[in-house]
Amino acid sequence: MEIAREKPVLTAREAGLVGCTRCARVWPMGRRTCGRCGSPLHSRDTTSLQRVWAWWIAGVIAYIPANLYPMLVTRTLLERSDDTIVGGAVELASHGDYGVAAIILIASVLIPVGKFLAIAYLAISVHRGSARSLHAKFRLYEVVEFIGRWSMIDVFVVAILSSLVQLSVVASIRPGPAALTFALSVIFTMLSAQSFDTRLIWDGGRKEGK
Amino acid sequence: MDRDLPPPAQDADLPHSDELMACPTCDALYRAREPEHGAKAICGRCHTVLIAPRRGAGLNIIALSLSVTILVIAATVFPFLEINAAGLGNRTSILDVALSFRSGLLVALSVATVAMIVLLPLLRTLLLLYVLTPVVFDRPPAPHAAGAFRLAQRIRPWAMSEIFAIGCAVALVKVSDLATIGFGPAFWMFALLVVIVILNDSYLCSWSVWKSLEKNRS
Ligand SMILES: [Zn+2]
Numbered sequence A: 001m002e003i004a005r006e007k008p009v010l011t012a013r014e015a016g017l018v019g020c021t022r023c024a025r026v027w028p029m030g031r032r033t034c035g036r037c038g039s040p041l042h043s044r045d046t047t048s049l050q051r052v053w054a055w056w057i058a059g060v061i062a063y064i065p066a067n068l069y070p071m072l073v074t075r076t077l078l079e080r081s082d083d084t085i086v087g088g089a090v091e092l093a094s095h096g097d098y099g100v101a102a103i104i105l106i107a108s109v110l111i112p113v114g115k116f117l118a119i120a121y122l123a124i125s126v127h128r129g130s131a132r133s134l135h136a137k138f139r140l141y142e143v144v145e146f147i148g149r150w151s152m153i154d155v156f157v158v159a160i161l162s163s164l165v166q167l168s169v170v171a172s173i174r175p176g177p178a179a180l181t182f183a184l185s186v187i188f189t190m191l192s193a194q195s196f197d198t199r200l201i202w203d204g205g206r207k208e209g210k
Numbered sequence B: 001m002d003r004d005l006p007p008p009a010q011d012a013d014l015p016h017s018d019e020l021m022a023c024p025t026c027d028a029l030y031r032a033r034e035p036e037h038g039a040k041a042i043c044g045r046c047h048t049v050l051i052a053p054r055r056g057a058g059l060n061i062i063a064l065s066l067s068v069t070i071l072v073i074a075a076t077v078f079p080f081l082e083i084n085a086a087g088l089g090n091r092t093s094i095l096d097v098a099l100s101f102r103s104g105l106l107v108a109l110s111v112a113t114v115a116m117i118v119l120l121p122l123l124r125t126l127l128l129l130y131v132l133t134p135v136v137f138d139r140p141p142a143p144h145a146a147g148a149f150r151l152a153q154r155i156r157p158w159a160m161s162e163i164f165a166i167g168c169a170v171a172l173v174k175v176s177d178l179a180t181i182g183f184g185p186a187f188w189m190f191a192l193l194v195v196i197v198i199l200n201d202s203y204l205c206s207w208s209v210w211k212s213l214e215k216n217r218s
């Protein structure tokens, strides 16, 4: 097992200390705020998982209309088309822009859904106090944290297109309602990941941490 | 060379808690020891970078932050992208882009976009300048420097100029068969800005900043 190979690590909590998650300074257990940076101190943030789930649910709810409503409304001389996220990517691919279609599908479908699944898996396994593959779980968290912001790319593309393509009757692009709900979904998911107290993941391998 | 910090002896007395640090992501306890310049101290348990001082980092950050401030303001005002199709043309600045969500609820999105691509990156660099300038010149920290630096670190994930830059590239491909596109001066400023923002973050070692804020306070 992975744990057996790991050399024992003394945590601040086991030493009767509480570490500041902002500036890494340690203080005697029981102190409420960090004297160096002013952040609130928690040995473990016990309300962390509740906030993770609250933002997670908000993110999933906002993600549903983001896929049903159009992201972009394009008007040209001949036609008007309402593109949803997936519809827009399919159309790009049909024009031969496979690279960009792939970027959009990865950024707007694969990554958001992957994030929801990853956060849910991490929260459940922390709740169970699972000690299995701590390193892999922490890597997964780091990936979710790192990649979360990049989903905003689609919202920015919509913003750029709608301000740039304003050529009176020839062509115009307007943002659709999905742009808002998609942005909200990204923001809620970022907040969900940020609420996670990662020290809880590492406690999984310890008797003391529940 | 990157190396792990030495953990404290298990049964050692721990009175000088200011010499100790806890990894913010996994709570492993270490004796804080500054590695030589250019090296990083890494948590042996979760591999988070704990301390990464770089020679002349303070001055570099100040210079880079000043250029970010100038570039953000310039890039916001100058035209950014130009489009031409069927004899009609349109040019747009970053401010136009950010304000393109006009109807109804989408206004909220405009506010968020302005914040993420202009205001927050700008606020972050101004806060860093405010915090680091006195420290670099060995003066006592500015009033509320700790709060200012905490805020600067908090808004870091929400400052999204580099994501916006990649978004521009995607948008260009999307309209390329609809119209011809030209780059305004602000586009190149923005490209430069992205490089500087990334460089700036690589110089910033938050542990060193906190340490020097604490040291110079008395
Ligand atoms: Zn602190």
Ligand SMILES: [Zn+2]
Residues within 6 Å of the ligand: B023, B024, B025, B026, B027, B028, B043, B044, B045, B046, B047, B048
């Ligand atoms: Zn660690």
